[in-house]
Amino acid sequence: MRLFWMVIGFTSALLAGPLNAADTAKATVAEDKAEVLEEKVADDAPPPKKTETLTPSEVKAVDPAGQAPLDDSITCLARTIYWEAKGADQKDMSAVASVVLNRLGKDGFPDTICGVVKQGVESKSCQFSWWCDGRSDQVEEPQRYDIAKEIARKALNQQLKDTTGGALYFHDRTVRPDWAKAYRRTAQTRLFLFYKPNPALAR
Numbered sequence: 588m589r590l591f592w593m594v595i596g597f598t599s600a601l602l603a604g605p606l607n608a609a610d611t612a613k614a615t616v617a618e619d620k621a622e623v624l625e626e627k628v629a630d631d632a633p634p635p636k637k638t639e640t641l642t643p644s645e646v647k648a649v650d651p652a653g654q655a656p657l658d659d660s661i662t663c664l665a666r667t668i669y670w671e672a673k674g675a676d677q678k679d680m681s682a683v684a685s686v687v688l689n690r691l692g693k694d695g696f697p698d699t700i701c702g703v704v705k706q707g708v709e710s711k712s713c714q715f716s717w718w719c720d721g722r723s724d725q726v727e728e729p730q731r732y733d734i735a736k737e738i739a740r741k742a743l744n745q746q747l748k749d750t751t752g753g754a755l756y757f758h759d760r761t762v763r764p765d766w767a768k769a770y771r772r773t774a775q776t777r778l779f780l781f782y783k784p785n786p787a788l789a790r
Contacts, residue, residue, distance in 0.1 A: 610648045617645035621660040624743040625700050629692030634745040646740040647733070653726025661739055663701040664688075668735040669726060670717035672778070678750070679776045680735060684742040685749040686757055686781065693755065750774060754781035 620641050627635060641661075649655075650662045657663050664687055672680040690696040690703045697703050706714045713719040726732040741747040751757070752773030758764050760780055770782035 610651070613645055613648040614650075617641055617649050617661060618659040620645070621743055624745075625660045625691060626698075628688050628743070628745065629698045631692075640744040640746075641740045643737065643740065646736050649736070653729065653732045657701060657704070657724065660700040660743065661736065663704045664739040664742065665732065665736040666724060666726070667704050667715055667717070668738055669728075669732050670724070671715060672735075673731075675776075675778050677734065677738065679778045680738050681742075681747055682751050682754075682774070682776050682779060682781065683757070684738050684747060685751045686754050688742055689749070689751070689753055689755055696755075750776075751781040752783070754783050756782045 620639065623639065624635060624641065626632075646661060649659065650665070653666070653669075655662055657666060664684060667687055668680050668683050671683045687700060687703055691700065692698045697706060704715055705718055708719050717724070738747065754773045756766075756770060757779045758767060760775070760778055767780070767782060769785065771785040772780060773783050774781040
């Protein structure tokens with residue numbers, strides 16, 4: 588009996604190796620695709636062809652445990668959706684994704700998603716509070732993170748409708764930041780208010 592279980596364990600280990608290698612390869616493909624897709628968004632290029640889009644299985648292979656370093660666009664976007672809209676519904680989560688993508692390549696913002704998410708860290712004036720709040724950035728709710736990753740996938744594929752009216756900024760409805768007075772409100776969701784620059788004040 589002991590020999591039987593030893594054989595089972597050895598066989599499982601052999602199978603796990605190829606499976607892990609396949610997941611790693613799929614994650615690499617997804618990260619490469621996402622880099623091209625974020626460039627398209629930043630350049631206001633037409634939506635990608637079907638063969639260029641990210642698939643659900645590809646995105647699932649990236650940062651499966653929610654503990655990877657934030658150095659690829661899928662992880663940076665999904666983790667921002669997860670933390671900024673923690674406890675929110677999918678409409679709020681999708682709106683957060685839209686704000687991140689709306690900033691890509693715009694004046695005053697970086698041209699990569701990770702750059703947008705981490706902007707301001709050097710001056711301790713982070714654009715997204717979760718990034719420099721001193722707390723762990725690792726995922727606590729795997730199922731909600733799966734939802735965030737699926738929203739990130741659709742956003743990068745340009746398959747997500749922007750319900751924010753092109754907003755570049757947002758804040759929680761429970762606060763009243765002074766900066767909001769200088770911007771034009773474009774939309775609202777259950778948890779957030781969204782804004783973009785006010786041309787009248789720019790004159």
